[in-house]
Amino acid sequence: MPSRYHRQEILPGVGPEGQARLASSHAAVVGLGALGCAIADHLARAGVGTLTLIDRDLVDHTNLQRQCLYTEADASEGLPKAEAARRRLAAVNSQITLHAHIADLTARNADALLTPDHARHPDILLDGTDNFETRYLLNDLAVRDGVPLVYGGVVATRGMQMTIRPGAGPCLRCLFEEPPAPGSQPTCDTAGVLGPVVAIVAACQAADALRCLLGQADRIPPTLLEFDIWAGHRRRVDIGGARREDCPCCGLRRFDFLAGAAGSEVLGLCGQRAVQVSPGAGSVDLAALAARLATVGPVDARPFMVRFSVPGEQGEDGGCLSLTVFRDGRAIVTGTGRPERARSLYARFVGA
Ligand SMILES: [Zn+2]
Structure with missing residues (x-):
């Protein structure tokens, strides 16, 4: 019988x-939403021997349109995505080792989650996240450890992909030194997302990952790929000369996101089912945010704040979940006492 x-x-x-x-x-897939599901499925089927899977969220029925590892039963049970993905991938390929972590990857836990035995880093990091904060943390980790990072992002009908090879080309901060201001970018929860654009970007990510793991990273062209599958556009941007000596991360080797000098703070509010999320810096255009959120659910817009009630989801007490966002980007998330859920809601509806 031939090998599988x-x-x-x-x-x-x-x-x-x-x-x-x-x-x-060993490959680590961080974020098991639409991109992370498709990437992990490709890598498991291809026989990558060890996969570390990290995600902070639960499976919801609105995920099923595009998140290919999950079933209706996972959504009804509200299983954590990391566990649902682990079960599915174990059924797909019993020969590989799966480490699943139901966690929010942060500067504090990154090393413990990615290198639990302190022995060996993952050989590659795959970005399946829905937020810039974790993405910039992954960039710090990749550059610090000299490990490739395969970036991908999708929203609406558009997608982007590039592979960061520390030492051989630009890092994320060479190209975009700071993450965009909170609330300035559309998210899949406010602008929607089409399944097929996920498939294209995730396939490009998985293919680059396999080439890196096969020792052929130097054959990956230094390009940023851009797609708009609805408009039929595809574009390759040459980033071969984009590495900067004065890049804070790969030039000066200052790991701001790992050091916790950048990024948000999350604080449970004492005695309430509420969590405060404070982004590192920036200010929010409240009128623009209110207009975007009004297409999704009820919004109460005031000059100094926007309150948004999350439609179709309940808080831990069975009541309403809401986000109150202030001009400095700070938000109070009510209806949950779980910091990781608050960060997830912030990333989904405000964008961080
Ligand atoms: Zn750089």
């Missing part, structure tokens, strides 16, 4: 040695 990887092994550039190399590799 036969169709992949006969490809030039893989072969039995390449397959053995994949089997001894």
Whole structure:
């Protein structure tokens, strides 16, 4: 009987040695939403020997339109995505090792989650996150440890992908030194997202990951790919010369997001089912935010704040979940006492 990887092994550039190399590799997929699901599915089927899966959220029925590892039963049970993904991938490939963490990746827990035995970093980091804060933290980790980071992002019908190879090209901060201001960007929860654009971006991410793990990273062209699948646009931006000596991260080796010098603070509010999320810096255009949120659910807009009631989701006490956002970007999330849920709601509806 041929190996289950036969169709992949006969490809030039893989072969039995390449397959053995994949089997001894470790990839970390951070964020198991639409991109993370599709990436993890590709890597598990391809026989990447160890996968670390990290996500802070629960499966919801509105995820099923595009998050390919989850079922209606997972959504009815409200299973954590990391656990639902682990179960599905274990059924897909029983020969690989899966480490699933139901957690919010932060500067404090990153090393413990990614290198639990302090022995070996993952060989590659895959960005399946829905927020810039975790993305910039991943960039710090990639540059600090000299590990490739495969970036991907989707919203509405548009997507972007690029592979960051520390030492060989620009990092995220060479291109975009600071994350965008909170509330300045559309999110999948406010602007929607089309399944097929996820498939394109995740396929590009998984393909680059396999090439890196097969030792062929130097053959990946230094490009940022952009797609708009609805408009039929695709564009390659050459980023080969974009590395900056004065980049705070890869030039000066200052890891602001790992040091906690940047990024948000989350504070449970004593005696209430409420959490305060304070972004590191920036200010919010409240009128623009109110207009975006009004397309999704009830909004109470005032000159100094916007209160938004999350439609179709309940708080831990069965009551309403709401976000009250102030001009400095700070938000009070009521209806939950869980910091990771508050951060997730902030990323989904305000954007961080
Ligand atoms: Zn850089």
